[in-house]
Amino acid sequence: MKKVAVIGGGLGGLSAAITLANAGMDVTVFEKNKDLGGKMRSIDLGTHHFDFGPNTITMRPVFQQVLAQTGVDPDDYLNFIPLRVHMKNVSSKGEVLYFSNDQQYMIEQIKKFSLSDAENYPAFITEISRIYFLAQRHFLQTTFTSWRDYMKPSLLSALVKVRPFETLNQFIRKYFQHPFIVQCFLRYATYIGSSPYIMPATFAMIAYLELVDGVDYVEGGTSKIAQAFTTRAKQLGVKFHVGCEVTKVKYGKTQIHSIIDQYGITHTVDAVFMNSDRLSDLFELDQVKKDIQPSSSAFVILLGLNKRIEGLHHHNVYFPENYELEFDALFSDHYVEDPTIYICNSSYTDRSISPSGDNLLILVNAPPTKKGTLQIDSHQYRQKIIIQLKELGLDIEDAIVEGKVITPEYLEKEFYAFRGALYGAASNSVKSAFFRPSNRHAKLKNLYFVGGTVHPGGGSPLVTLGGMNVAKKYIAENGQEI
Template identity: 45%
Template sequence: MSLASKGFKVKLFEKNSHMGGKMRRYRLGMASFDFGPNTMTMPEVFNRVISESGAEPRDYFTFKRLDIHTRNHFADGTYLDMTADSEKMKQNLASFGVTEAAYDRYLKEVNDLYKLSTDYFFPRTFTSWKDYLSPSLSKALFKVYPFTTLDSFHRRFFKHPNVVQMLNRYATYIGSSPYLTPATFSMIAYLELIQGVYYAEGGNPSIAEGFTRRANELGVELYPSMEAVRIQVADQRAEGVEFSDGSFVCCDDVIINGDLLKVFPDLIEEKDRPSFTNLQRDKLEPSISAFVILAALDKRLPELVHHQVYFSSNYQQEFDDLFSKKTYSEHPTIYISNSSYTDPTASPDGDNLFILVNAPALNKHDNQISLEDYKQHIYTLLTSYGLNLGPHIIEDQIISPDQIHQDYHAYRGALYGVSANTKKNAFLRPANKARDLENIYFVGGSTHPGGGSPMVVLSGLNVAKLLSNQN
């Protein structure tokens, strides 16, 4: 959309039959489910794409701000509602021993971190590691706590373990561990606790559907169900793309919006990318994947809100299972999205539960787990928490890491490309331009500025600006 509105002739090829990647709909009977991004922040980024293309965003999608955006259930039987209303949030935190002054200090800190990110990181297009060496950026880097873990940072402000655990969950938004990832990513709290959490009316995939409609209006040629299988390279330039049906399309520039760790090595011969060999890719630690259950119920459960989390009793053990042992946790944290709480038309017969559990990236142990048994294990855990779904399930469906790998060419089923468990991977994410090839660019969650739908969209805006300035 951004390139087309600037006068470029754009052709977009998508391996799946729908546009939008993981932002897609599933249906079970009368129930509709939003796969991919369920917690939506930064609506201004999505609106910006439409407005900069010369149209009115609300003609394509609208956002509704959630009041109680997440209900956090802890192992000791207590719960804490999160909201962007700071006065309500202070009242909710008071029962966990958090003073108003401590919360105000925390909000100021994450506000400062977010401002540094928007000023120095989000708008940049990183084409090589040298782009990180500018004096202003280097100075900013040292202000965002690169040497402090997210967990340690949160313990500076809060003593109650439940509050720390609740905020530590932000590491999973980038597929990483709070005990390893830098405190920089606490700025996600700014989005949820100051800006707020939103829901795109009609379901979050309506954003992708609105983008598709606007792209058509701008003359973008869309080719669904057309999988790229090879990029032809000569003299360090991409000359064109070959597709699974045998067709070939010439090009001036190529933007790869798939998972860089999977698609780049698949499409480009190794001799043409000496700066990103298969061995280098294989040494990288992928982010976590997801084990998902879609469950259509025959009633609405009064204890459920739009978003809820049932935390494990040992959070550190859960991440040790995922990253060190590379196994499914016996006591995982369980996230449930119930969009019918906000939009009953999404599931007229009862709740539509999108149940997500953190899962390890695909590895040699994956054939040792029964997906059906693990699903039943999750239901059993929820029953022990007072949420007995069994009698009310009309139909359910599992989406496994292997299916995520197959459907979206996600490297080892990882949701966010490389994990942010090391400082290098947290700050030196794959650049937006191929180092060895003159006209290949990268956008999406596996490159800069990072994972999550708003960051993915920003990567597209940034690369479009870079290409526009070069032409």
């Protein structure tokens, strides 16, 4: 029986572990923290439940597939609830545009701002669908384990067809003119921590996921996904060492032989799946470039309120007047003066998770950390955001009964995320977007990489898909054991 160690219990590690165990491998997951799920974790403050990390869930079938491949009915583990109207976008002038995957509803919404933008919406949807399906076939579903995989003629031919040399901003403006409509669609760049003014238009495919496929919530909280994966992994015999950091790997010329945990215990292995941040290069296996531009990080405020705030939807975004300034600041390592504010209030959909009042996860994009310097007074910045919300008509201060702030420095320390970045390298260039670190080490042939910092990229569905596909590749090469 092949012994596989998975370093890191994030979604990428868990989906790989399930897939490997289902094929009869002897799998052990090592997670430095007490919680499994990595950046997807639940936090309870009093009677208020929060899902830290992924709240906007797209690509539902990917999560279901991880469970279904093991012969169980995913519905026995997770109850996905589609959100027909999934986002309330609010402009700096107080205009409101709701997002939905109902095309007709969207056209009616956009019509209120611009007739021609509304007329162009179907063509926009057709084009982002085309890009998505090409990307899905050639990038998202593919596992890259050697430089040859990046050079396949079919991949290169697909690459030129997905608008890599146009920016997202240029692409969106071909269809929409109204500044607020444009702003709403540009925000998709931040789903992978990048700038819409420089990132390739290819990432308009993220809009496809929301505006065509739709957004889901999970009953009981989105972190139920990580919990369901953990349950299924245990049922399949995966062993978990939680609160157990891997501190060293021992290797020869082409193979890792063993890993050593924080207690000094040596575990021999046939293969290692590394779910920890590739850019952090914890084990100094090779010279990962440190001049990489990291994706943005996040400044998160969790607030439990003693009442329900009228007008708040499940997902809400409050935009500033000048959107471009936000990215100028973030990618020159500064906090944003007038940031876009995202608020998740999941108790809008699921009262049971926060019965005594709203559970607000307030997120603003933040720059990556700088070694040795705390870039912001977190209390002051929290207050600034609460005041900004008051000016926008959301007076929450007196209703706060629970609170917690999470900074980029915390993300770096807690998850060993390179400079606290949410998604590894920013996808601000063709190279960084399409040639992410591969899924196997160049020399150590039994060392595989999964998670948001490697191919196919960040975001909960992609890391889950990547974890499953890399595991399948390993199984295909090493044989099914049952």
